[in-house]
Amino acid sequence: MSSFVLYNYFRSSTSFRARAALHFKGIDFEYKPINLLKDEQHSPEYRKLNPMGGIPTLVHNGKLIPDSMAIIEYIEEIAPTPALLPKDAYTRARIRQVCEIVNASMHPYGNLKVTKYLGEAHGYTQEQKDQWVQKWVTQGLDALELTLPEFSGKYCFGDDVTLADIVLYPQVITCLRFHVDMTKYPTVMKIYNNLDKHPVFMKAHLSRQIDTPEELRKP
Ligand SMILES: N[C@@H](CCC(=O)N[C@@H](CS)C(=O)NCC(=O)O)C(=O)O
Structure with a gap:
């Protein structure tokens, strides 16, 4: 087994x-x-x-x-x-492009070791760390907002969940945690709000894991 x-x-x-x-x-x-x-x-x-x-x-x-x-x-x-990737090669390539925007050009800037270093080596306050993350992730969000309207339905690529949704959704949670102004990103937020109700995303959510602290738990 x-x-x-x-x-x-x-x-x-x-x-x-x-x-x-x-x-x-x-x-x-x-x-x-x-x-x-x-x-x-x-x-x-x-x-x-x-x-x-x-x-x-x-x-x-x-x-x-x-x-x-x-x-x-x-x-x-x-x-x-x-499937998380459709059969069509072009759509697969564009899904991977969306994943790379998040994975390479957004996620690293808010990573714990990066923000911790800014605090320890350069004395950044939490507000300055927020500004740092906001500066870099908004470049990725701008690119996503230019890319996704051509492809999105309920989710990033049509009405079926793909790899792009799995990578995008948790990054939006990070953006919200660092107080990024998400009102400029209606397509990203439409997708996020739809995914928020999807059973897979609810099950994987940070509020429902075995190591989630009591104060962050949701039913
Ligand atoms: N590219 C790696 C990045 C892994 C990564 O850095 N994950 C973060 C958590 S989201 C982490 O472990 N950070 C530890 C740290 O910053 O010390 C992946 O996608 O798995």
């Missing part, structure tokens, strides 16, 4: 991506919490699983797969149905 173990953290947006992909495919997994606030991601034991000291890491039948995008593509290949 196949076994899946996911090292992750309730609030991490990259962890959300992996959880959502597993739930979307109907794959059961063991949830191993790695507490970022206790620096567990940098412990020697965890570094053996993930050389960057980042989460998530998936272990499938003893085989290691670090990094959320590698995890999702792996899951898509071993469990092709229901």
Whole structure:
């Protein structure tokens, strides 16, 4: 029997991506919490699983797969149905483009190690950290708002959930946490609000994980 173990953290947006992909495919997994606030991601034991000291890491039948995008593509290949990528090559390319805007040009700027460094090395206050994240993520949001209207329906690409939705949704949660003005991004917010009601996204949500603190829990 196949076994899946996911090292992750309730609030991490990259962890959300992996959880959502597993739930979307109907794959059961063991949830191993790695507490970022206790620096567990940098412990020697965890570094053996993930050389960057980042989460998530998936272990499938003893085989290691670090990094959320590698995890999702792996899951898509071993469990092709229901699909997260459509058959059409052009649409797949544009879905990956949307993922890269988030993964490469938005997520890193709000990452804990980056904002922590700004505080420790440069004395940034929380307000200055918010401004830092806002400056960089709005470039990604501008690009998304130019890209998505051509393709979106209920979700990023039509009315079916794709890889793009799995990557976009948790990044919007991060944007809201850093007080980004989202009123300028109606297409992104329409998609976010639709995904917010989707059962897979509700199940993967930060408010419903085993390591979610009591004050952030939702039924
Ligand atoms: N590209 C990696 C990034 C992983 C990553 O950095 N994740 C964040 C959480 S969202 C993390 O572990 N941060 C730890 C830290 O900043 O110390 C992925 O997509 O898995």
